[in-house]
Amino acid sequence: MTLQxxxxxxxxxxxxxxxxxxxxxxxxxxxxxLVFNWRIWSCLSPYWNKCFFxxxxxxxxxxxxxxxxxxxxxxxEPMHDAKVNPNLFDHLHMKxxxxxxNLYISGFSIFLWLIxxxxxxxLTQVAATMENSAGLQAQMDSAVKAAKQNQxxxxxxxxxxxxxxxxxxxxxxQLKLEVERLTGQLKAAEEAVHKSHxxxxxMQRQTKGLAREYxxxxxxxxxxxxxxxxxxxxxx
Numbered sequence: 001m002t003l004q005x006x007x008x009x010x011x012x013x014x015x016x017x018x019x020x021x022x023x024x025x026x027x028x029x030x031x032x033x034l035v036f037n038w039r040i041w042s043c044l045s046p047y048w049n050k051c052f053f054x055x056x057x058x059x060x061x062x063x064x065x066x067x068x069x070x071x072x073x074x075x076x077e078p079m080h081d082a083k084v085n086p087n088l089f090d091h092l093h094m095k096x097x098x099x100x101x102n103l104y105i106s107g108f109s110i111f112l113w114l115i116x117x118x119x120x121x122x123l124t125q126v127a128a129t130m131e132n133s134a135g136l137q138a139q140m141d142s143a144v145k146a147a148k149q150n151q152x153x154x155x156x157x158x159x160x161x162x163x164x165x166x167x168x169x170x171x172x173x174q175l176k177l178e179v180e181r182l183t184g185q186l187k188a189a190e191e192a193v194h195k196s197h198x199x200x201x202x203m204q205r206q207t208k209g210l211a212r213e214y215x216x217x218x219x220x221x222x223x224x225x226x227x228x229x230x231x232x233x234x235x236x
Contacts (some may be wrong), residue, residue, distance in 0.1 A: 005102050010061060011104055015112035022119045033127035054115060063106035069099035 021027075073096040 004062065005105065008059070008102075008109055012109045012112065015109060015116055017120065019112060020115070022123065026047035028127075030127050030130060033124055052113075052117060056110065059106055059110045059113065063103065063110060066099055066106050070096065070103055073099055096230050119128055 073092055
């Protein structure tokens with residue numbers, strides 16, 4: 001195996017190990033996001049896309065070279081020459097085996113390289129979604145708590161309003177009773193005033209009658225005095 005295909009094989013093994021580690025179930029997406037947020041990755045992030053596309057191009061070139069080698073050693077002319085020369089037959093099959101091996105190595109390397117990038121992206125998105133969902137869950141819990149608190153406050157307010165209404169009804173009933181009592185007292189007072197007015201009028205009428213009677217008696221007294229005086233004068 002030449003140096004370049006040895007490097008591609010080691011790269012494939014590294015991709016397999018990394019993808020297996022990324023797919024371990026007990027390592028959550030949040031932990032992977034913490035790992036991806038290390039300072040070393042932030043320093044390498046400006047070069048990540050360039051490195052990714054460079055490896056894609058290199059692997060595609062090697063894949064096309066492997067395809068060319070497979071077509072080269074599986075064509076009709078080399079197989080015809082191998083049938084003519086038996087020693088060349090084993091050598092040709094060895095070359096074809098190596099070309100197919102290189103084809104598989106480069107093809108799986110491209111495939112796993114794309115898969116690894118996609119897995120990293122999905123883990124990051126899942127971690128962000130989990131954080132957002134946790135924030136939304138916290139907001140929802142606070143909203144539910146606030147709604148329950150508002151409901152309890154409304155119940156307390158309704159109970160207070162009912163108590164106030166009951167107390168107001170009781171006060172209104174007391175006021176009605178007091179008004180009725182005062183109305184009765186007012187009617188009694190009015191009747192007493194009417195009676196007093198009647199008594200006063202009767203007394204006034206009586207007083208006027210007494211005054212007239214007094215005036216009559218006084219006039220009669222004066223008349224009697226005058227008659228007595230006249231009688232005395234005649235006697236003299």
